[in-house]
Amino acid sequence: MITSTSNLSPGQCLALRLERQAPICVGLDPIISRLPDSIDRSDEVAAIEQFSRGVLDSVVGIAPCVKVQAACFERYGSRGVAAMERVITAAVDADLLVILDAKRGDIGISATHYAAGAAATGAHWITLNGYLGEDGVIPFLDAGLGVFVLVRTSNPSGDEIQSPECGAGTVAGLVGSMVGRLGESRRGTNGLSSVGAVVGATKPEAAAELRAVMPDAPFLLPGYGAQGGGVDGVRAALDRRGGGVLVTASRSIIHAFIDQSGDWRRCVKDAAATFAEEIGGLVADQDH
């Protein structure tokens, strides 16, 4: 249980999970237009909450971690945020590690406020935008959260800002160097830091460059599968211990019921299990 390890750093907790389960994360991005027919959509907020809870039930025991997309809930204003709070509570109660995918980025007292709000939900990690520098990151660490800072995103237009050459590396490398520096003093006894990075699985060359400046950062890897990222992207991101990655997938898991027959929860569960096997095997291969 998380509760029994709450005196450990987020990096240590994550490392302990990854000793026992495949390094996968299920992205919970509920969208009203892509819900199973069996869910009543007359109240959209109630519908995405019901769906989210069903996904949690389906993936617990298979995935160590879920990533909750704040935007899907914020779309519905305060009622949506209240639903998100309940979904996070349910995930924590089910012993899942929770990443709040909020991509916040502010400084000073505002960063402190965002951190307090995120920590109060019970989430263990949060995604952040590092463009404002370490002022936008440290308050979240001080609040006890682990952080995944956006370093290299999987979308095409991210290239314009992230890939230009800048000094010895790229702009993404600048952000990565900051992550690496902040993480040095925040490593657990097992080596994994509480300061992580988001690095698209669609960019193997970038992942290798970035691993060099962030040797102990957990890499959250979106873009595997649906967005074209593959085995090369994951392998390039591995740390010197052959780990340090958390591969996240959303659509390919939570929408697995589309165009399939049978119970939708079973489809989601099967997709998660297949994903865990695939990624678990890939990482295990590296140990030999």
Add this chain to the structure above:
Amino acid sequence: MITSTSNLSPGQCLALRLERQAPICVGLDPIISRLPDSIDRSDEVAAIEQFSRGVLDSVVGIAPCVKVQAACFERYGSRGVAAMERVITAAVDADLLVILDAKRGDIGISATHYAAGAAATGAHWITLNGYLGEDGVIPFLDAGLGVFVLVRTSNPSGDEIQSPECGAGTVAGLVGSMVGRLGESRRGTNGLSSVGAVVGATKPEAAAELRAVMPDAPFLLPGYGAQGGGVDGVRAALDRRGGGVLVTASRSIIHAFIDQSGDWRRCVKDAAATFAEEIGGLVADQDH
């Protein structure tokens, strides 16, 4: 009334306001530890809402615009967000332009969700983080919002990421160039674009460089006064028409009652009036 100009672009609406009022924005960053003694703090959310409404009443007719800091409300979870929604409604009803200072930054369907949520509050503009490229900006414009993209922030640690040389300019210049490009096709008849930039008033040299790549972008300038920014920072940011800036101040206005006697709303009102006079005079000087 905004409602009578709702068929105009956000850039046009802003320009019309600035023809009649000083280009200032009051930052609404309510903090429980800095409220007037007359406000009951037993319910923190109710207290910051009451304070926020009092600030709105005090600055209406003086400032054309308020900037609502989402973090101050999100700190309190869904209840705080509900209070923020009511405060924004009150500001819109009072005929104030509202900037939602949310600094969101996501892509694809998530950006669409954030944009829908922000537009539903009634806010007219939103602050965004541009690190993810135009994918993270366009959905907000498509939702009818004006955007201020973080280009050069006023905090010291922003330098590490934003100021390194990168091609012909700096990293901030890269983001600025994107803002300039997106803004070209989104100019109102009066020339001001709906794609703006956040540029710290503490960086006059940066402001001049950035104005060159964003000739028609409104610049939202934080950091004037409390953070050490001054007249030079504002002058350097002016466009070729001697306008195009919106100077924002929070603490120096909304906490003006601290260490002063008398009605707190009067103190806030007087501080806003002084600020309007100062900035209004500064911009008017440029016309001659």
